[in-house]
Amino acid sequence: MTGSTGLPETGSGGRRVEHIGIAVRKLDEAVRRYEALLGVACYGIEAVEDQGVNTAFFRLGDVKIELLESASPDGPLGKFLETRGEGLHHIAYRVPDVAEALRQAEAAGFRLIDKEPRRGAEGMLIAFVHPKSTGGVLTEFCQIP
Ligand code: CO
Secondary structure (H helix, E strand, O other): OEOOOOOEOOOOOOOEEEEEEEEOOOHHHHHHHHHHHHOOOOOEEEEEHHHOEEEEEEEEOOEEEEEEEEOOOOOHHHHHHHHHOOEEEEEEEEOOOHHHHHHHHHHOOOOEOOOOOEEOHHHOEEEEEOHHHOOOOOEEEEEOO
């Protein structure tokens, strides 16, 4: 059953917030800061070469916090830190099929950063939608392959 928006009235079709990405300058310092802030230990640190970032993850219930440090000043995250400084970077939504989510977003007029899913942290397939088309929020779709 669908409502007036064409979307299911109940449930989210397997979609949910998977993690919130936070840009930091120094990952080791930020991990200590967040461990002190959250009272939760970081459970994983991973270099994601495809994205030019080093990541650290915290699990809080169903949602994770992803701290992101740029592996190079010239990468997209390095530029973000230079212009915007540390802080909220993106929201990641888990979807059943990233490629399909990209097709739907593009058909709905959103500007894609990634036309195809890429390999992200934790072995996920990921893709980004440009913040200029989403009202200022860098948006990630992710899927467990
Ligand atoms: Co992410």
